[in-house]
Amino acid sequence: MTYQERVKEHILKWLNQLQRAEKEEMLYLVSRWQEVEKVLSEMILDLAQKEGLSRNQLYRLEEYQKFLNELQRQIKYFSLDVGQKIIQQQKWIGGFEIIPGGLSLRQGNLWIGLSREGTPIYELLKESYPETVIRITNTLLEGISLGYAPEKTARLMREDLAGNLSRALRIARTEQMNTFREVSRMQMEQAGVDSWEWLAEEDACDFCLSQAGKRFPTEQGMETHPNCRCAMLPVIEKRSDSNG
Numbered sequence: 001m002t003y004q005e006r007v008k009e010h011i012l013k014w015l016n017q018l019q020r021a022e023k024e025e026m027l028y029l030v031s032r033w034q035e036v037e038k039v040l041s042e043m044i045l046d047l048a049q050k051e052g053l054s055r056n057q058l059y060r061l062e063e064y065q066k067f068l069n070e071l072q073r074q075i076k077y078f079s080l081d082v083g084q085k086i087i088q089q090q091k092w093i094g095g096f097e098i099i100p101g102g103l104s105l106r107q108g109n110l111w112i113g114l115s116r117e118g119t120p121i122y123e124l125l126k127e128s129y130p131e132t133v134i135r136i137t138n139t140l141l142e143g144i145s146l147g148y149a150p151e152k153t154a155r156l157m158r159e160d161l162a163g164n165l166s167r168a169l170r171i172a173r174t175e176q177m178n179t180f181r182e183v184s185r186m187q188m189e190q191a192g193v194d195s196w197e198w199l200a201e202e203d204a205c206d207f208c209l210s211q212a213g214k215r216f217p218t219e220q221g222m223e224t225h226p227n228c229r230c231a232m233l234p235v236i237e238k239r240s241d242s243n244g
């Protein structure tokens with residue numbers, strides 16, 4: 001087995017481990033979100049039982065104001081929690097040596113906790129609050145004006161809320177893989193590796209399978225789709241050639 005193949009095996013093993021860790025993380029986020037829903041459920045059902053309210057009347061309603069306060073509080077704590085969880089995972093990923101026995105990355109701490117766009121992850125998650133309020137309020141008013149059974153309106157409102165969970169899951173997954181790739185790239189730079197090969201797993205999508213095996217310069221990151229699990233394999237043959 002060549003050195004290159006050993007590195008490939010090492011990375012595939014790590015991807016497997018990463019996938020297991022991700023599954024645990026997702027389960028945690030789901031259970032954490034269920035707590036949020038539990039706190040808000042009763043308030044939602046109460047609101048859904050109102051009849052003949054206009055938008056203005058709803059805004060003046062004390063129960064509605066209370067609900068909004070609680071919603072904001074819940075989204076804030078959920079976001080903080082999810083943000084912490086993502087940062088933990090990023091730190092763990094930062095310790096991975098893409099080249100076994102090579103450098104591990106401590107400088108990674110500089111950008112851990114930031115999303116790819118440079119926004120703190122917690123802010124990114126919290127941003128959903130205004131949008132959630134608009135969505136849930138429209139559903140509530142629609143339910144009232146169309147005379148839906150309160151249970152139906154409440155269920156639709158909870159579905160609106162669930163958007164926050166799927167958003168959190170998507171951000172967690174994306175940031176995790178972005179961290180992994182950025183760690184890989186920085187380690188290759190430090191080790192003087194000048195190109196990487198697109199490494200796709202057997203069950204990757206058609207696009208990624210079409211990229212598999214292609215080589216890119218180390219300065220270039222991996223441009224891919226959300227939820228992609230592909231990795232960057234350092235190209236090492238050239239170095240061993242020049243060393244004789």
Ligand SMILES: [Zn+2]
Pocket residue numbers: 200204205208224228229230
């Ligand atoms: Zn992929």
